[in-house]
Amino acid sequence: MAVIVQKFGGTSVADTAKIRAAAQRALDAQSQGHQVVMVVSAMGKSTDRLVDLAAELTETPPSRDMDMLLSTGEQVSVALVSMAIHEMGGKAFSMTGSQLGIATDSHHTKAKILTIAGDRIREKLDSGHIVVACGFQGIDPEGNITTLGRGGSDTSAVALAAALRPSQCIIHTDVDGVYTTDPRVAKDASKLPEISFEEMLELAGMGAGVMHSRSIEIGKRYGIPIYVRCSFNENPGSWIYTHPGTPRRPVSGAALLRNESRVTVLGVPDVPGAARTIFSGIAKKNVAVDMIVQNASDDGRTEISFTVQKGDFSDTLSAAKAAADELGASGIDFENDVAKISIVGLGMADTPGVAAKMFQTLADAGINILMITTSEIKVSVLVAKTDAEQALQAVHSAFGLHELGAAEADANPDYFQAGSGAVSVDDLAKELDTDTADRSGEHVEQVSMDAIRLHDGQSLVSIAGVPDEPGFAARVFGQIAAAGINVDMIVQDAGVGGKANIGFTVEREQLDDCVALLEKMTAEQSLGAITSRREIAKLSVAGVGLRSHTDIADRLFNALANAQVNVALINTSEVLINVLVSLNEAEKAQAALKQEFADVLIGD
Numbered sequence: 001m002a003v004i005v006q007k008f009g010g011t012s013v014a015d016t017a018k019i020r021a022a023a024q025r026a027l028d029a030q031s032q033g034h035q036v037v038m039v040v041s042a043m044g045k046s047t048d049r050l051v052d053l054a055a056e057l058t059e060t061p062p063s064r065d066m067d068m069l070l071s072t073g074e075q076v077s078v079a080l081v082s083m084a085i086h087e088m089g090g091k092a093f094s095m096t097g098s099q100l101g102i103a104t105d106s107h108h109t110k111a112k113i114l115t116i117a118g119d120r121i122r123e124k125l126d127s128g129h130i131v132v133a134c135g136f137q138g139i140d141p142e143g144n145i146t147t148l149g150r151g152g153s154d155t156s157a158v159a160l161a162a163a164l165r166p167s168q169c170i171i172h173t174d175v176d177g178v179y180t181t182d183p184r185v186a187k188d189a190s191k192l193p194e195i196s197f198e199e200m201l202e203l204a205g206m207g208a209g210v211m212h213s214r215s216i217e218i219g220k221r222y223g224i225p226i227y228v229r230c231s232f233n234e235n236p237g238s239w240i241y242t243h244p245g246t247p248r249r250p251v252s253g254a255a256l257l258r259n260e261s262r263v264t265v266l267g268v269p270d271v272p273g274a275a276r277t278i279f280s281g282i283a284k285k286n287v288a289v290d291m292i293v294q295n296a297s298d299d300g301r302t303e304i305s306f307t308v309q310k311g312d313f314s315d316t317l318s319a320a321k322a323a324a325d326e327l328g329a330s331g332i333d334f335e336n337d338v339a340k341i342s343i344v345g346l347g348m349a350d351t352p353g354v355a356a357k358m359f360q361t362l363a364d365a366g367i368n369i370l371m372i373t374t375s376e377i378k379v380s381v382l383v384a385k386t387d388a389e390q391a392l393q394a395v396h397s398a399f400g401l402h403e404l405g406a407a408e409a410d411a412n413p414d415y416f417q418a419g420s421g422a423v424s425v426d427d428l429a430k431e432l433d434t435d436t437a438d439r440s441g442e443h444v445e446q447v448s449m450d451a452i453r454l455h456d457g458q459s460l461v462s463i464a465g466v467p468d469e470p471g472f473a474a475r476v477f478g479q480i481a482a483a484g485i486n487v488d489m490i491v492q493d494a495g496v497g498g499k500a501n502i503g504f505t506v507e508r509e510q511l512d513d514c515v516a517l518l519e520k521m522t523a524e525q526s527l528g529a530i531t532s533r534r535e536i537a538k539l540s541v542a543g544v545g546l547r548s549h550t551d552i553a554d555r556l557f558n559a560l561a562n563a564q565v566n567v568a569l570i571n572t573s574e575v576l577i578n579v580l581v582s583l584n585e586a587e588k589a590q591a592a593l594k595q596e597f598a599d600v601l602i603g604d
């Protein structure tokens with residue numbers, strides 16, 4: 001019999017009436033012949049209240065005690081939900097993380113799930129119970145209570161679905177599904193009938209708080225379809241999964257991270273191993289780094305800029321300072337009131353000019369871009385925090401995202417039909433061709449790499465000392481796109497001292513055209529020094545868990561430094577890490593990475 005995991009977020013169990021309604025949904029699913037596991041969050045904003053309570057006592061609560069405290073919220077919910085089911089004539093069994101057998105590592109407040117022992121849950125399901133599971137929590141090897149990080153109940157739910165296959169996972173929340181952007185920020189956001197795992201992962205990592213990004217990693221790894229719908233109505237929701245017919249839209253959604261910090265290490269000696277020294281110290285503090293930009297070397301010294309979430313800023317700054325001292329770098333610069341806007345789309349790389357259009361849109365709105373990074377399916381820009389919402393809205397409109405959801409729903413009403421719960425788990429499994437083996441006992445949150453590929457046909461173009469003002473990137477990339485030149489990776493650094501640097505890659509056969517175009521532009525308007533490196537190769541590491549496992553970036557930089565490979569440009573995303581190296585060092589670099597990651601590399 002198929003298992004349905006139904007997750008209910010905080011607002012969905014905020015009071016006893018809502019708890020009754022949630023219980024009814026579980027009873028309905030059970031009466032349709034499914035075995036039901038409910039995964040329940042703490043009521044309403046109760047986790048926030050617990051955090052505030054701790055803050056009244058101390059600025060630095062021991063993380064083990066924090067987990068002891070925060071895990072209580074979910075325990076309240078499961079007890080009440082179970083009582084409601086009993087009162088309604090059903091059979092329910094409430095369980096904490098440890099009773100569920102959710103084993104985690106020992107990183108308090110951000111633990112990762114190792115394994116889930118499915119036996120006790122199965123036993124209760126087989127005897128006709130609805131299992132009411134505490135989300136967000138587990139137990140470490142020493143028996144300590146752990147939590148998975150804020151918003152982590154989604155991850156508990158998908159992990160339980162993975163352990164109890166064949167299964168499907170339904171996320172009940174306070175909005176009708178996955179929208180093209182946060183509907184509370186952009187009122188005209190449209191609901192998407194479906195979105196791929198890869199896009200949802202990038203969006204979640206870039207601020208789309210509707211799903212905890214690690215839950216999508218598990219969904220992608222195990223091919224578990226996830227359906228997001230509202231607790232309070234019967235409206236159709238959104239499917240998250242990737243299948244042969246997944247739409248490859250140039251842009252599927254936009255996201256905003258409000259509280260970011262930018263850190264720049266100045267005057268870094270441009271030698272192999274510099275990036276390792278900086279990022280390994282940060283990774284050891286379990287901080288995920290984003291938007292890494294290393295500009296073209298000047299007098300043998302470079303600047304390395306990156307962003308972290310503001311909550312990680314003080315840990316990051318102390319690690320960066322230690323690294324700067326060790327390297328003999330000239331100093332650190334940082335900025336705290338910055339926000340990140342990202343657009344994500346599976347078909348982005350097939351559609352020239354997407355990045356240019358985003359830059360133009362921001363220029364038209366008079367918004368200055370502080371930093372840029374792009375990967376195959378994502379463009380992220382850093383802007384001043386005060387510009388953030390206007391920037392998001394402008395970009396959302398420019399790509400027509402307000403109309404996207406409705407247009408697709410009209411074109412394919414079946415998706416919404418499927419979402420009503422009418423589709424059977426078996427049909428879905430067949431459609432997705434997923435394997436339905438029992439995987440309890442597997443490390444559900446482990447990192448896995450599909451491939452470490454080498455693209456050897458690229459060249460790198462750099463423009464140094466560009467004016468740090470609105471419209472520059474728009475002009476440059478607008479004209480490049482108009483000339484039919486395809487740009488791949490783009491980075492723009494922080495513009496410390498009022499001058500920024502832009503680096504990007506083009507196909508090698510288009511390099512001369514590109515440089516000629518830029519020189520022509522220079523004659524007409526001041527650009528900045530243009531340099532190029534013809535023989536560059538891009539190494540792409542593709543997989544799941546590349547950013548959430550902070551040691552991966554550390555291992556990558558280590559392996560390249562040990563192989564004496566100098567890295568010209570880097571970008572990281574949830575599903576891809578791209579590294580540019582000299583063409584003559586590329587094979588050596590690829591071999592070093594394959595050796596380093598042999599334990600997690602499952603593809604070529």
Ligand code: ADP
Nearest residue numbers: 009010011173174178179181182184208209210
């Ligand atoms: P829950 O408590 O149910 O887990 P969350 O507050 O964690 O709910 O997530 C739901 C919220 O996510 C919505 O209320 C919405 O404001 C926000 N959100 C952010 N981005 C998106 C998006 N792209 N689509 C839908 N909701 C989004």
Ligand code: ASP
Nearest residue numbers: 041047136150151152153
């Ligand atoms: N209650 C936890 C939180 O508020 C977990 C969750 O809701 O997903 O972060």
Ligand code: MG
Nearest residue numbers: 009151209210
């Ligand atoms: Mg949530």
